[in-house]
Amino acid sequence: MSDVKPIISFKNFSFRYQTQQEPTLKKITLDIFPGEKVLILGPSGSGKTTLAKCINALIPNQDKGEVSGSCIVNSKNLMETSVFERGNDVGTVLQDSDAQFVGLSVGEDIAFYLENKNVPLDKMKPLVAKAANTVDLDRFLKQLPFDLSGGQKQRTAIAGILHGSVPILLFDEPLAALNPDMSHSIVDLIDRLNQREKKTVVVVEHRFEEVLSKAVDKIVLLNDGEIIKQGTPDDFLRDDILEKYGIRNPLYLDCLKKVVGSIKQKNQLWNIELIDAATYRSEFQRFLDQTKPETIPHKVSDQSVVGIQDLRFSYDGEHDVIAIDRLNIHQGEKISIVGKNGSGKSTFAKLLTGVLKPDSGKITELGHPINGQTIQEIGNNVAYVMQDPNKMIVEDTVEEETGLALKLHHKSADEIKTKVAEALKITDLYSMRHWPVNALSYGQKKRLTVASLLVLDPAILIMDEPTAGQDFYHYKRIMTFIDKVVREKNITLMIITHDMQLTLEHTNRALVMDQGAIIADDDPFKILNDKSLVRQAGLSQTSIYRLAEKVGVNGEALARATVDI
Secondary structure (H helix, E strand, O other), X not given: OOOOOOOEEEEEEEEEEOOOOOOOEEEEEEEEOOOOEEEEEOOOOOOHHHHHHHHXXXXXXXXXXXXXXXXXXXXXXXXXXXXXXXXXXXXXXXXXXXXXXXXXXXXXXXXXHHHHOOOOHHHHHHHHHHHHHHOOOHHHOOOOHXXXXXXXXXXXXXXXXXXXXXXXXXXXXXOOOOOHHXXXXXXXXXXXXXXXXXXXXXXXXXXXXHHOOOOOOEEXXXXXXXXXXXXXXXXXXXXXXXXXXXXOXXXXXXXXXXXXXXXXOOOOOOOHHHOOHHHHHHHHXXXXXXXXXXXXXXXXXXXXXXXXXXXXXXXXXXXXXXXXXXEEEEXXXXXXXXXXXXXXXXXHHHHHOOOOOOOEEEEEEOOEEOOOOOHHHHHOOEEEEOOOHHHOOOOOEHHHHHHHHHHHOOOOHHHHHHHHHHHHHHOOOHHHOOOEHHHOOHHHHHHHHHHHHHOOXXXXXXXXXXXXXXXXXXXXXXXXXHHHHHHHHOOEEEEEOOOHHHXXXXXXXXXXXXXXXXXXXXXXXXXXXXXXXXXXXXXXXXXXXXXXXXXXXXXXXXXXXXXXX
């Protein structure tokens, strides 16, 4: 593209926030050309979000700081462009789609940009209809945005930036809160906007393998505010560099390497459908014959910690969103709760913690009905880490937030200091203990909420998407720590997750929810081997199951044998 002028160009660009002593971005030189799809990767705190804020001009207009070098977007200098002006060039979809809604209906939200441009109503309506049709939301124009599923919310946010023919679309962690089925649909939509609408697309995302289900032109790897490497997906996968910087390799590639050693294929490694897997059949079969993974039942206590009978709950008094006839959970179990967005997972968790009250039925925890107990009384035994960390954090500093629950339980100053330090060290936040909470990234806030509840040593720990927005390094560190705590303290763990590999690696029982009911309760490996169940529940088999199918071996057996890759 030597003869084509870049649409985004950073030259020796650095940026330092006013509140920090060291620059967050350091001597960035990067060219993105019209029509390219670019993926920005990097561990938490690497500067990805800061780079994105320079592209959409939130820096330096909203987040003040010191700039050096140049940043040119669509021929406009960053230092001479307002956020409003940049909105004509860059449409941004935030990680938290709820924070982006401004309208009382989907239609109003999609129309917001047009209203700001004083577009007449008779011209506005067909433009809104066209944008809604592009993202497959034409049937939801009158619906409240907050009543939508996670994927529909993301589609609404995308539709809202399609007006005005902005040439650049910027997506900040668009898959973070979506189930696998919805993630695929959003990746397809982003690809369609890139290919058919000729948009230049920049995606900031941790979920590397899922983004690569569609072709990407360029990957930019950041670490500590610097560009470590930029190139094609194959450039990265051949060099085996990603895991060093907190990004998980595609599962199918790690599986191939474990079974056959080095991979002869050097190109088109980025998509499992392009892997010539059939040639490895004899090696895979020999590997499974030698490994012979066994299904060993997980031993748990006979003591029931959660019992449910005829549980019903609805928000409107008419339509049940939870309908569970009977369920028993035992001390020490590690359970994943999976299902599509809107299947009732988070509502179920809120019933267990007393945030919501059942319409009928009975919930027993640690041998006692929770009916009549206060949320605080329930919270003494049941800790709930919410999906959105911003809804949990109340204190000003990291240290104060971590110790708040202990303070409310009237623990001594010495005990609070010791437990807070331990929790912050294991979650890699100790060096930030005096930081204001609002200086943390989304991923760092997630780790903070985990730390602030684990200090209580709860009997039951419920975690809603604990690793969403986390790089692979912190994913491993947090889950290793949680596994250790659960094992040593015999805690019952319940994880609401869209990450199917997390389900396989860290839980031994999966509850599959659909329309408020539990439609399957079994070993996670068996559940993912059931294709019809996977389709019904909006799940997705990990790529190891797909690799097994391509090679011609049993998917469940291969997933068990390689679960520790």
